[in-house]
Amino acid sequence: MQVNMHSGGQRVVITGAGSGLGRELALRYAKAGARLALADVQEKGLAETQTMVEAAGAAAFVQRCDVRDFSQLAALAQTCIERMDGIDVLINNAGVSSGGYFWDLSLEDWEWQISVNLMGVVKGCKAFIPHMLGQGAGRIINIASMAALMQAPGMSNYNVAKAGVVALSESLLAELTPLGIKVHVVCPSFFQTNLLDSFRGPDQASKEQIAKLLENSPISAADVAEIIFSRSQAGDFMILPHERGAQAWELKKANPQVIYDEMVHLAGKQLGQSSI
């Protein structure tokens, strides 16, 4: 049975909604009375998220959508128009993880990473912005990463993809704000989700390192979702949910060399070359 979604609260579409942060964002918007379009490549996770948001009292539909394929995003936008008469908030959240030193990463590793984490966001924006321009209103929230700002060693393809998401968001901020569309970019440090399920990289060691960082996060995916919800409503463009991440970014803006030296030191330690 199709639920009538033509009236109600804000219309929100979330990619990668079948797990982790995407699911928590869906639950946070559900709590605020939103109508939700939930998209992912994993249908089992999507169905679970739908059950959870409906239990929270929200109306939702799910659609399988691979963000690498523009035609699937265009079809998702079309369904949003048919079922909800438009879209108020687009959250480009779908993403995958990767690691490995540059000399070990293949060009296929690069293409895969860029196709999901960067081009997936470009294509999401391309599919939904025409409708937002037609409405003269809307909000876009792009999920990047602290990796975009810090460029830690051993994950250059992820760093570049996420830096691209920040640059795209800054470009859209300038172009779309005068036209009534709000833009935000989110740069979290590590937090516990299923992100490592998608891990691709040449060595197991970097996966284990990232697993430890995910486990040690002081804040949960639900906390990150809450911060994104409240700070985007408050009008913040760049949202840095982790306090230590925000401090590191302040430090890099004031004195980038301190962070460059720290990253060289870190890589030296990882590579057993601590005298560098």
Ligand SMILES: NC(=O)c1ccc[n+]([C@@H]2O[C@H](COP(=O)([O-])OP(=O)(O)OC[C@H]3O[C@@H](n4cnc5c(N)ncnc54)[C@H](O)[C@@H]3O)[C@@H](O)[C@H]2O)c1
């Ligand atoms: N967890 C962290 O530490 C962390 C830190 C910074 C940024 N992020 C970013 O947060 C976002 C959400 O990740 P998460 O941590 O919740 O991980 P997750 O793996 O739990 O969720 C990501 C979801 O994206 C989906 N997905 C992957 N490829 C897709 C594709 N091609 N099309 C559609 N959906 C696809 C997955 O199926 C999954 O359900 C990602 O963009 C990630 O890079 C995560």
